[in-house]
Amino acid sequence: MAIDQVEMSTNPFDDDKLHEECGVFGLYGHPDSAAHVALGLHALQHRGQEAAGIVSFDGTHFHSHRSLGSVGDHFSEANVIGQLKGRSAIGHVRYSTSGETVLRNVQPLFADLAGGGLAIAHNGNITNATQLRRQLEKRGSIFQSTMDTEVIVHLIATCSRQDFVEKFIDALHHILGAYSLVIQTHEGLIGARDPHGVRPLVLGELDGSYILCSETCALDIIGAKFVRDIDPGEVVVIDEDGLRSLRPFRTSVQKRFCVFEYIYFSRPDSVVEGINVYESRKKIGAELAKEYGVDADLVVPVPDSGVPGAIGYAEYANLPFDLGIIRNHYVGRTFIEPMDSIRHLGVRLKHNANRAALAGKRVVLVDDSIVRGTTSTKIVELVRAAGAKEVHMRIASPPTSHSCFYGVDTPERSQLLAYQMDTQAMGEYIGVDSLAFISIDGMYRAMGFVGRDNDSPQMCDACFTGDYPIALTDHLDGEESAQLSLLDEASEK
């Protein structure tokens, strides 16, 4: 633990936001595969900036480059990309939700199996990983990381079947949880999505080459065509014979796509499961205005994630939309945290009030969600200090009252403001004149439903409802994670 903590201090994130853990991208059969994967990962950077990795395969050897930090910082140099040879490559960007962020926990994870090499990139979270790990370790398997993903690799390695795809499908039948996987073998690319389809995975095509990636914006950046979403429970095998689709799971399982992908994670220009993210956010804003309208002078977004909701709100409410808060995008490393003397300056590093726009006004502040409430409190303070006469906060999601165990980095439930108090108390806590969250049904309406089907919910909304579609085996076990080794990899210079 000790050693790498020194090297782990990069966290350029809002600590009061939920964090998506990962983005994945794979490309099969293209002469510049690694360069395209790097670009795809760059487009998926919002899904994880803690670490990035690419593994390519050149027909004989695998080539890997993984590092802590952003894609632009570590995969922008021609000599790095040039060494990732081959016509096939997969990549991964990560915000850690499982395992510490040290190099050995950076994906794609590579393993040298008896049948050949294997690289795997995973978005999601396996909910019985600890249980499986214990069983595998008892049998003699040695884990090199603390990532849940590694159990898949060991399940494949210890499977007695002959065919790789069979081994893989066998492994999938052992694991529970949310996963979108892209795997590189010496034969080709494999993609898979868990039976509920919690996390996204789309299929694209560029000059005859297939692509598997988390969001459509990663197709756009390289000019690739969107083909279709991979279905929940589908396994696709891409090799020199083209693409085969397998459906190894019973089809009766209900689709439960993560609604938070719309609320916050996905990029606004992505089309996710057929719905444009930007549009869905604007519609939530409009629903909010319909449900919780208020007499005001202008609508101000908390940038950047609050912008589409605020536009939708302003349009519906016929109020002016204005940038009353300016965000500084030059973040650098953790920056200020070690400097005691200026800790109190807090949120101003990233946000500043645009006083001229706010002074004397009744302001509707639109944000995407409230997690712990710390950022909101500081934002409201800023806005009031800039002279706003009234501050009405409208949140483009229902209250976040439950933790996610399917790949989103939520704090423990006890730290969620919506778990600690009701909406009115929350409004007082963050200091606004009024606070409202969109209703569950309103959110579903914005997605094009008539409301939530409580018998058979259309999406995974566990963070708002506590209705968890997949068993939380490890968590029911009474302990969150086994006493894994805390050994850290050393730095290499």
Next chain:
Amino acid sequence: MAIDQVEMSTNPFDDDKLHEECGVFGLYGHPDSAAHVALGLHALQHRGQEAAGIVSFDGTHFHSHRSLGSVGDHFSEANVIGQLKGRSAIGHVRYSTSGETVLRNVQPLFADLAGGGLAIAHNGNITNATQLRRQLEKRGSIFQSTMDTEVIVHLIATCSRQDFVEKFIDALHHILGAYSLVIQTHEGLIGARDPHGVRPLVLGELDGSYILCSETCALDIIGAKFVRDIDPGEVVVIDEDGLRSLRPFRTSVQKRFCVFEYIYFSRPDSVVEGINVYESRKKIGAELAKEYGVDADLVVPVPDSGVPGAIGYAEYANLPFDLGIIRNHYVGRTFIEPMDSIRHLGVRLKHNANRAALAGKRVVLVDDSIVRGTTSTKIVELVRAAGAKEVHMRIASPPTSHSCFYGVDTPERSQLLAYQMDTQAMGEYIGVDSLAFISIDGMYRAMGFVGRDNDSPQMCDACFTGDYPIALTDHLDGEESAQLSLLDEASEK
């Protein structure tokens, strides 16, 4: 030259934007001076991300840290700030307009004069620096950098007067050009602004300590109070006796503040020379709509700089405002440039069309300016590829037809699209259905004037009009810069 080119590859900028060269920040008499300067520079990061530096003075010694890259990357660690001891410090962020970006050209520039140490941070450009440098070199002065700023230091060093402030004012009488200077001596802080007041410099106050900096947003970040703008031609001396204001220049000189600070450079939340930047941009947008309205379905900004203009346009034109183009803020280093195979992908690294918002629509695209036209061409391509039915581009500044010699990094005049062709040809070149720029008078109206006073222009608008208020000595000389040494500083590990 050779060596440092290897290390110079950081240019995370639009190459089709004009670049502001610098931001300055000085603080006198505060126990955490360096930490506050670092924060101030962070708020000014938009004025220059190529390099940053801080020099502090602890009563006995000067301490300096300068590095290529951003403030957040290099001044965020407690141990760096901790070594910059003292109750007084100045800092600088830079986008190079004079001299190559190697460490020895990073400011603050320090010199050890007979009368004591001196550190200087400069925003602007000295237009007779080459001429002065030649004279000083003939006399035996040895320059350590290729920055124009260094002539000021040598003029001070070789001045026969006794008092430091007198030496400094004597030096100012030799130089021509645009400058806002912050100087740290062993006695205190000095600030100065050129007689035309081309570049901004404001005075702030925090807990009884004085601050001199480029923009008010740098005061906001540390919770400091805005006191006033430093006047054109004013010199302020801040030391243990407080603040003295000197006016060493004839007051008949006309104020000519750079209008581009409103158009693009300054942060929207700054108040510059009494005008809120965001408001001025919105008003330009409204003037544009008034002057060049068009039948359309929605108004889309080119993010981020086109946003306020687009909001103003949409409001005036009563059209929906929508994020039809999404910007990826994770830039990293130059990234893709070395990869030949993907060079054609170009602008998509930073921008992506939000297809759902654009398809089938008649779009008004609002941007702040057109320089070479390359970015605009690619943006229009993106928007058309996303299915826009019509694309009308509206530019929130007049055509940029002349180079700036006062501290803005403009390409040579011959590369400016507005120098090469008229507006209609430009529209065809970038592929829009219509193109319009705000008129000169419209721009002045948005700033609160009735129009441009052609006899006595209220601002420096040379880039639009060619009306240069300050002599361009070096450039009239027939050569842009002397045959300066191309020696590079070595790297230090």
Next chain:
Amino acid sequence: MAIDQVEMSTNPFDDDKLHEECGVFGLYGHPDSAAHVALGLHALQHRGQEAAGIVSFDGTHFHSHRSLGSVGDHFSEANVIGQLKGRSAIGHVRYSTSGETVLRNVQPLFADLAGGGLAIAHNGNITNATQLRRQLEKRGSIFQSTMDTEVIVHLIATCSRQDFVEKFIDALHHILGAYSLVIQTHEGLIGARDPHGVRPLVLGELDGSYILCSETCALDIIGAKFVRDIDPGEVVVIDEDGLRSLRPFRTSVQKRFCVFEYIYFSRPDSVVEGINVYESRKKIGAELAKEYGVDADLVVPVPDSGVPGAIGYAEYANLPFDLGIIRNHYVGRTFIEPMDSIRHLGVRLKHNANRAALAGKRVVLVDDSIVRGTTSTKIVELVRAAGAKEVHMRIASPPTSHSCFYGVDTPERSQLLAYQMDTQAMGEYIGVDSLAFISIDGMYRAMGFVGRDNDSPQMCDACFTGDYPIALTDHLDGEESAQLSLLDEASEK
């Protein structure tokens, strides 16, 4: 492969010398365990400079730091040592003989087993590692390195016994080869030496704490007391109950300590298996003079390894001893190799002739061994160019005619000069007036024997005789190593 090659360019070694692969050092029960291990490794640096690593255990957690390069470069900083907490630690220095030198191949190797963590440091070579690896991989074990040592870890992990020491001894019964092992578990330290005792391992004691290390010079550096050599086939377990000695192998196995430890590997000040290395080398020099005296003016060593032999020779022959060749110890990285234009300068980087001592003289040149003959050829050239009248080379070991498979990095047999030609041809090849090697019996005499006991050789002298005491399973297999993955670990910044 590609990526790490970039980072692998450190090879500050004579390519014409045999290389010892490793040194190991473990300390149990000392408050400054990691600092002492770092010092011990520093004293063992001659046994491997490519990489170094330390793993400590603090009673709860393991802490690891491994890096490419020397101990002094990477373990000299207080903050690194400070993070390697705990009263127990083991370390390793490495010159690779098995597996590429990338970080994942740097020892100590750590694994997180079901029964607890395990770190292992190994000196030697396992001769059936490839065979075992294939078996383990078929069973589902996933290897993280390409080191032979890792099979031991997997054998332990998959063993069905309960007690860790029993598992370990079980593993030892599967492996063949030469090994001196130091293992850190959560219970204590374990040391083991292969049944033939090919590689050295000694027991020391400091302030009541036990030490296990490769040579006595590593005890001297920290002021520790030498206790005894670990016996061939002995396993020692050191924990809070003290030290237990186990003898799990049949005692009938013959001891065969590596004679090359005396010839070249061990440090002259070490006492190895009861014999002082420096003395043994001097005695070989004296035997050489006795066997192959020659009329000459002076005796000159090839520094540094030829010095003791030359002193012994000169003393016996009653000839002056002189430093006729000067060695430059400032080596740095590979240095010159990439510069084509100066490749021909070759050996002069490290050695220069001391012309004044050599000119006009009949010189006896003493070196420890001849491997490929390239260095000797260049040295002789140097000496002749400096004006030596005659050059007689005397080698303090028999002709190296066979490869080592027990942990010494010998080239393939076909590259050994002594395999290609007889002594006279070798002399002509390297350009000397006469060449002689000590006889096998002479070498044994210098070690205190009456000669080699051909029925039951007293030491492992396979490199001179081809008499391999341990089965070479992997090599009989017909292939040197399996097609292991060539994936490299990425760099971490």
Next chain:
Amino acid sequence: MAIDQVEMSTNPFDDDKLHEECGVFGLYGHPDSAAHVALGLHALQHRGQEAAGIVSFDGTHFHSHRSLGSVGDHFSEANVIGQLKGRSAIGHVRYSTSGETVLRNVQPLFADLAGGGLAIAHNGNITNATQLRRQLEKRGSIFQSTMDTEVIVHLIATCSRQDFVEKFIDALHHILGAYSLVIQTHEGLIGARDPHGVRPLVLGELDGSYILCSETCALDIIGAKFVRDIDPGEVVVIDEDGLRSLRPFRTSVQKRFCVFEYIYFSRPDSVVEGINVYESRKKIGAELAKEYGVDADLVVPVPDSGVPGAIGYAEYANLPFDLGIIRNHYVGRTFIEPMDSIRHLGVRLKHNANRAALAGKRVVLVDDSIVRGTTSTKIVELVRAAGAKEVHMRIASPPTSHSCFYGVDTPERSQLLAYQMDTQAMGEYIGVDSLAFISIDGMYRAMGFVGRDNDSPQMCDACFTGDYPIALTDHLDGEESAQLSLLDEASEK
């Protein structure tokens, strides 16, 4: 000061040895000039390992690379050398004797003068540099370093003569002290040696190209031919017209070459002023045996510098010569200094006793000099702990009783053991049975003289006699150095 102290922690030296400050190397007219300069500097590495630099000139531009650390570490890569283009280059290795070791104090020093660029490499010390600096600063010159060498550059810059060589000679007439200089201009190379010829400078030739360097061993490494020593007071100008020799000083000045070059600084294989260094050291050893013979069993050198003296002693005394102390050449960085817990281990990091050779013996220990006495004390302790019956120390130089001001890094006089006490007390202090230093006359005899000519000493022996041949202007001034700025250059990554 603060910042760079962090980066300055490399001091892989005996702190109880005198340190030579510098080595210089220049080559004119060779296609691989920089590569050859790098090799030459590598051969001169013993003259300074704190920093190294090379400046090349390609006919148009100067190229510079300077860095802290060794030549092998920073100039071994093809891409660094490849960027140092041109047929002419100079280089410098440095152990700081004047100015802190920060990058701006690393030579060659470059300046961009009115008449063209100038790079300078200096071995020696200017004894009126502070006085000259004050005068130049008053006149307006701005210094960029704290090196004495920089005054030469400013003297050249401010000289009113036209011709560069005349300016340079004019500058030489202002400076006092010891200097061997190599200068690169756009016209060619210039070499100069002070009128007393205190520091060495030799002329070599390779393939028709001239070389100027500190020692002949730097010629040997590249296969260059030694031509002659540059004479005291000589200036040589090397350009496309060949080599011109100028003698700008009165020839009546007495030659006073530094005797310590023989005692310790120069490499044993160099021929300095006509005398082979190794031979001179052996002869001193023999003189020592003659002057201070003692009944003993063996002669042991303190490695490495005591070796030739010990060989000479043993030969004369007819005693066995043995390596009773083993030196570890793997030093790395400062290593152990920050670790409090092991500070007491002290000298063993570098030296270990070879117990087998010493136990029970009466030992003559030969070292080159005693400065503070700390190393000697520890060495004697080691030897006694290894069981030596008697320890007789013989020093191959007279007592070092005075500081050097001509380029050798001696401690203040008060710290010199020979200043504090007489020889007998010194012997007691370091714990030997007897201690003797060679006599002044004995030393001169070993150099081939009949003894010291006290009226007109043949060499500079001020450190032994206090007879300083050159005025110590700055030191007579009453202060060692002016209150120079303590600003440090920042690091560049």
